[in-house]
Amino acid sequence: MEYILSGLPMDAINFVIIIVALFYSYIRSNFPIHMLQLEGYDNNEYKTFLKNNKDKMNKLVYKMEKNPKTPLVWTDRAKRLLKKHKQVNFVIFVIIVIMSSIIHLRTGSLLFGGLASLILSFLVYFYQYRILILSNKLAKPKEDRINMGFYKQAQAKIKKFKEEENLKVLGITGSFGKTSVKFISDTILSEGLRVKNTPSSFNTPMGLSKIINNELERDREVFIAELGAKVPGEIHEVAELVQPDIGIITAIGPTHMHLFKTIENIQKTKYELIEDLPEDGIAIFNYDNDYVKPLADKTKKKTYRYGIKDIEKLDVYADKIEVTENGSNFMLHIKKVGSIMCETKLLGVHNISNLLAAATAAYVLGLSLEKIASGIKKVEPVEHRLSLIPSSNGTIVIDDAFNSNPVGFRAALDVLREFKEHRKIIITPGMVELGDMEITENEKIGEVMADVVDFAILVGKKRTMPIYEGMTKKGFDKNKIYQVSSLNEATTVLAQISHAGDVVLFENDLPDNYNEE
Known part of the structure; x- marks a missing residue:
């Protein structure tokens, strides 16, 4: 093998292309690894995320959140996955070197060899988020063995404490x-x-x-x-x-x-x-x-x-x-x-x-x-589950930002309804992970919201359209519904419309892998 490779010419420009592409591919890996981590390292869940977020992933440069709600944590597993991903990338780039060198030999043209190297390197860089699926699949057997070791150790400890203590x-x-x-x-x-x-x-x-x-x-x-x-x-x-x-x-x-x-x-x-x-x-x-x-x-x-x-x-x-x-x-x-x-x-x-x-x-x-x-x-309120949080401008803020569902959303609106002498404002991106029921349930919750709130700030213009339609179906004033693209925009609108004494409900705060740009 070494003899075969030694016979393949490799010009300096081609070498530089490969090294640069390899370096930036490693950097580009961080965002997909973050999304995979949010999906519990589950390839099927990650593939669903990719399918639903083509606009977010098909970019030359990913837009990273400055202060993500759940940041990438370089756990031992994440580090092992990155190492495996680097190995996969290295093997792919070795293949590119061989292919571009063969093209150079057969055509006798440095230009063709260089172009092939450039195009293939770019594709590897661009599709890092898909190559990660292969890396994660290759890493899984080792992760399963490691996890089973921790699992058996914990299981034995519980059994021992139950018997002895x-x-x-x-x-x-x-x-x-x-x-x-x-x-x-x-x-x-x-x-x-x-x-x-x-x-x-x-x-x-x-x-x-x-x-x-x-x-x-x-x-x-x-x-x-x-x-x-x-x-x-x-x-x-x-x-x-x-x-x-x-x-x-x-x-x-x-x-x-x-x-x-x-x-x-x-x-x-x-x-x-x-x-x-x-x-x-x-x-x-x-x-x-x-x-x-x-x-x-x-x-x-x-x-x-x-x-x-x-x-x-x-x-x-x-x-x-x-x-x-x-x-x-x-x-x-x-x-x-x-x-x-x-x-x-x-x-x-x-x-x-x-x-x-x-x-x-x-x-x-x-x-x-x-x-x-x-x-x-x-008993104190659990964080992000209908807890009252301090406000500097005299508003009453109810934080119910944990993942919402139809029953919990209605319960939060019932709580908001109890503030009878106050104007009521809701900030929400709606509900997710409801499968085929998602559009219908969000429209229904919009109808309930129309009877409770005075203002609605909907985060995610496409995702929250069913809520908008539900509210307007009930005759809610369209001028009191604000559709924005991000939580930052929502807080800007809130500052403009809220007064001291208003009650503000933050209902559901989507994880970073659901954010809509």
Whole structure:
């Protein structure tokens, strides 16, 4: 091989072209790697992103966000992927060298060889985002081996702590509400137990393995694990890792519909948590949710139902509910135990449902009514989930920027409706990841918005057109709807139209891979 290559002439200009193209290809890789990381290193999800963002990707120079919401993190996996990607690029450029040299030899023209090298090098530079798919595919076997090692280590640690220290594991899943219930449960359970919670939205096997391996200590009495999934089977994988004793299904609705396709698939996937509970495990269900109710009714294991409807069928429920712009008061009832008045800083009726889920788990784990009520009073709003944030201009800002869905969006509008004496402004890019339902659901939410808000700032002119149409269908004043291209433009418009005392709802903040330029 060396002898063959040594016989291929390589002129200085061709060499410079290859080196420059190789260098800039490495630089150009960062943006696609960032997008792939946001898609969880899933090639299929990344391909869908490429299909939906042709204008963003087919550029000579990518427009990088100065302050992205989720910046590229050079984790060990990202570094290994970059290394593999460099190797793939190097091999491709070696092939280009050979091809251009062969063209030079056969034509006897440096010009043809140089042109071939220039054109091929440019194509490699331009299509870095597609070459990355190959690099990621080649890197996957090694990543799977590394991940399995961490997974087995964490699984063994949980099993050991359960056997030797009587550790209890609380697993929480659902289409929405699971992160809120996780943080609420942490606060309430900490009134009487030593708890280890997981940060942010850590709900994948690798995220949970990292926390278990590095942070779970022997003296913890309860480990709280949020279980996420985008396709059937993924809850099983996480449940086999954390080995839950108690499982909560918070709610089921149309989220990630582009992946699940049907509500039935979502129901089946979330129910994997209940199937993986031990025979003496305890299943907790939100009985107010129409898609969760049949799952509760078919469960043979010890079951607790919570909610605010169908009280005669519930084990834990709330009544005497008073919802204001500052929080809520309600009477908490646990059948066979008693009742207690509770107050919370959390906004909206839907958050009472989240509190009931955590209260049920606390009761199961042995906390008294008094400690549960004390914990409920201490619960703080979860970041980006209907939390009030300070404002310097006298407006009241409600941050509900976490990924939105039809149920959560309506709940946020219900909260906004409680501010009866204030002008109401919403800033939103609408809802995504709803599959074939996306246009219809955004139009429906536009109709609801028309009855609640005074001004609407819609981020993303093409994406939010269904919301615009829904609002105007209900007779909303078009002059009070502003369609902008970015969040920066939205805040500029907000500064122009808002006054002290206005309530501003930020509803859904799309990740960088959804941003519309």
